[in-house]
Amino acid sequence: MNNYTLSELIDLSTIQNLAAEHYKISGMPIGIIDAIDGSVLVGVGWQDICIQFHRANTASLKACNDSDDYIKNHLVEGEACQYLCKNGLWDIGVPIMVAKRHLATLFLGQFFYEGDTSDRDYFVRQAQQYGFDLKEYLAALDRVPVFTKEKVDSIINYNKSFAKFIAELAERSLRDLESKAKYQAIVDSFDGLIYVCSPDYRIEFMSGKLVERTGRDAVGELCYKVLHDRDSACPWCINERVFAGETVRWEIESPKDGRWYYSVSAPIHNADGSMSKQAMILDITERKRMETELQNKNHELENYTYTVSHDLKSPLITIRGFAGAITSDLAAGRGDRVEKDLNRICNAADKMMTLLDDLLQLSRIGRVIHPPEPVDMTCLANEVLENLSSLLQKNGVQATVQLEMPTVSCDRQRISEVLQNLVENAVQYRGEQSELRVQIGLRQEGDRQIFFVRDNGAGIATEYQQHIFGLFNRLNTQVPGNGVGLSLVKRIIEEHGGRVWVESEGEGKGSTFCFSLN
């Protein structure tokens, strides 16, 4: 993060102009040198004596570098380091510190204090030592600016402030970059979509994920067009509230893709007094689906508890009631009803037993699912009819299986239970039909395979066709059964990802129970 150079943080051309004007007024040369790579960032009034002589000669350059190092090592934040360089000129360094890092140094000089120039012999010796052209060297020496002590102090004070000013500018820019980077990190790590738009619906910013989803960076375009493919503002738009200062949280099912989104839209107050809206959008389709599923499950569970308690209580009342009746009959010396009443008690107990067995079986569905295997449906249907042969024979049922039904991948045992339940159901609810026919078969609807068990029995009126798959729901209590069979069928089919329904033209018209497996 903190690796920016000064030139990356601020616009140095303005600083260069300021330095040039300062030089015109004061005559003091100024340079700003990058503290890391030594490059010249700003420079004005370089002295010929330095460039053409001291720094142009290998031996004298060493003295220049030593001097630079000295200053560099003696810099203190907020202070000016003054140094008479090894080549005999004055030089001043002021460090530019940004967020505790020394990014650059502002140099003033080289120059002379009034009185320094009298020692001309020193420079004559130096010209001889380094082999400089004496005349030209002395001419360059004469061009070096000369200042009084007061003037230099005043220039130093000005430039300490100037260095501080540059540092503050750079620091502000650094904070901006840091906060931008933080915002970017937040935007990038957010799983949802973010955009910013103006009050007139123009997109000002799109997060990477939104760009990805839209297929292009649509900054400048209209949000309703880009996001919802509409030609005018969306009827559900909450911009008015957001631009009135409110943060609006809401959920919407998008008409574009049918998915659910949670959106938090908040106002942004821009520096120029204008406002923008930032919208953060999270896809909550999966959560919604699970909520609905949970609600359904809860409802189912409530229903289940209710019906189980009712249906278990009912035979208990019969048992207790008739036990009491027998007791009082025996006390009164009446034995004529006892045998019949005992029968009722036994039947009620049997009913409870069957009910409990069925409930256990029902609760196992969903837990015990065998791995799917390829099952030849014609074969399976024949097996089921074979198992039920005595029931079918006893009731004079003519049962047939369609030949060459396909092989499907399913839980063999469970689907066998489905077929068995549906066939038993047909026999149980045959109604007035004395020549009951049951057919297991398949019909193709588009690419969907629909298996069916068709009978010519009692039939079911349209209004009850949904109802019969509910747990304990029964249409005819005169027929033995406890209303678990069809809910068992429904649950098995749904575990397979399929659907089950009944088709019937009404009472007495027979029924076709259909199911798909995926």
Add this chain to the structure above:
Amino acid sequence: MNNQEPFTILLVEDNMDHAEMVIRNLEDVPLAHTVVHVENGEAALDYLYARGPFSHRDPSLLPHLMLMDLRMPKVSGLEVLAQVKGDDRLRALPVVILTTSDAEADVAQAYASHANSYLTKPADFAELGQMLKDLVVYWLNWNRKI
């Protein structure tokens, strides 16, 4: 309201054992009355409107009291209740719910549909007898009729 004579109770109950228990207990109540038992909500409505298997009945004659279960196939007790209480001619007919369910939702729903009373079937035979006796005495003797 035009009532049939003597005091008639329309018992709507799909569980034959429970119906038998109620009828037996009612037999022991020493007040003159008759019990008509129908096995589901649909038959109860047929009886009240004198249609279907009850088309021979005089529809202007109504029972004095309905004793009805809630959970029944096809037409449930609540549906019958809604019909009765929504019909000007039948509204004054007292409907007493007699059920195994003591679920709060059932009680609330029954009263919301203007049931006159809600009774939970006691498991104890003697208690059931006492309850039915009190019930008949109340509706036959004490309750002021139109």
